[in-house]
Amino acid sequence: MRLNKAYWQQRYEARKTGWDMGMVSPPLAAYIDQLTEKNLRILLPGAGMGYEAVYLAEAGFKALTVLDIAPYPLESLxxxxPASFAAENLVEADFFDFKEGPFDLVLEHTFFCALPPELRPEYVLTMNALLRPGGKLAGLLFDFPLTPQGPPFGGSKEEYEQLFTPYFHIRVLERATNSIPPRQGSELFFIFEKK
Structure with a gap:
């Protein structure tokens, strides 16, 4: 089962976006703040309202691609x-059909856990294809029991290690210490490096 373009567009139009914090996630802001290479080719998949994209653009990152399946968040974004941001770098497409790359860095925030769990192996393969060798997939994954009542669908550190280890070196996978209060204890910050 795929939650398709119509599903996500309807969620945005109806303002049924409980995952939307209205700001860049503090763990992702802290990670972005320590990046010094402003020419990294960065992908933000399933970017939603794109607070991380705005944060990156305002910090001077030049090569951003923002991807979402629904037009609503991209229009808002x-x-x-900034006016200097190239509109063609806002891409309306299904992540699994997106073939651009290679990217140096992919930032993950709520996208993985919004996908039906049966698509997770395909997500890993797609990320592997989108990143250059040594490229990084970094961000946040939810850490609460897997549930059919998503999105978000949850997951665990053990599941993530099993899924990603065949294709990625697990550089960091630990409890986020600077999550917003409603997410304290339920987010894992990670950095996976493509093998």
């Missing part, structure tokens, strides 16, 4: 990004 156009109004919030």
């Amino acid at each position: 156009k109004e919030r990004l």
Whole structure:
């Protein structure tokens, strides 16, 4: 089962976006703040309202691609990004059909856990294909029991290690210490490096 374009567009239009914090996630902001190479080719898949994209653009990162299946968040993002941001780098597409690359870095925030769990192995293969050798997939994954009542669907450190280890070196996979209060204790910060 795929939650398709119509599903996500309807969620945005109806404002049924409980995952939306209205700001860049503090763990991701802290990670972005320590990046010094402003020419990294960065992908933000399933970017939603794109707070991380705005944060990156305002920090001077030049090679951003923002991907979402629904047009609603991308239209909103156009109004919030700096005027210098190239509109063609806002891409409306299904992640699994997206073939651009290779990227140096992919930032993950709520996208993985919004996918039905049966798509997770395909997600790993797609990420592997999108990253250059040694490229990094970094961000946040939810850490609460897997549930059919998603999205989000949850997951565990053990599941993530099993899924990603064949294709990625697990550089960091630990409890996020600077999550917003409603997410304290339920987010894992990670950095996986493509083998």
